Amino acid sequence: MLEVKVRDNNVDKAMRKLKKKLDKEGVMWELRQRRYYEKPSLKKLRKKKESMRRVAKLKRLKEQESF
Numbered sequence: 001m002l003e004v005k006v007r008d009n010n011v012d013k014a015m016r017k018l019k020k021k022l023d024k025e026g027v028m029w030e031l032r033q034r035r036y037y038e039k040p041s042l043k044k045l046r047k048k049k050e051s052m053r054r055v056a057k058l059k060r061l062k063e064q065e066s067f
Contacts, residue, residue: 002021002022004017004018
């Protein structure tokens with residue numbers, strides 16, 4: 001459960017903190033994904049592409065560290 005405390009009646013600052021926490025947790029991304037039905041075959045394909053992208057990123061980062 002996400003929780004943000006409002007200090008000194010500064011609601012704007014609290015809202016910004018809440019948005020950052022939601023973004024970090026991936027809640028907004030998941031909401032956008034669940035807005036429409038996704039066929040199981042397309043879901044599997046999307047997850048595979050995400051995994052490949054993640055692995056490629058890690059590979060690039062390791063190559064940069066070795067230099």
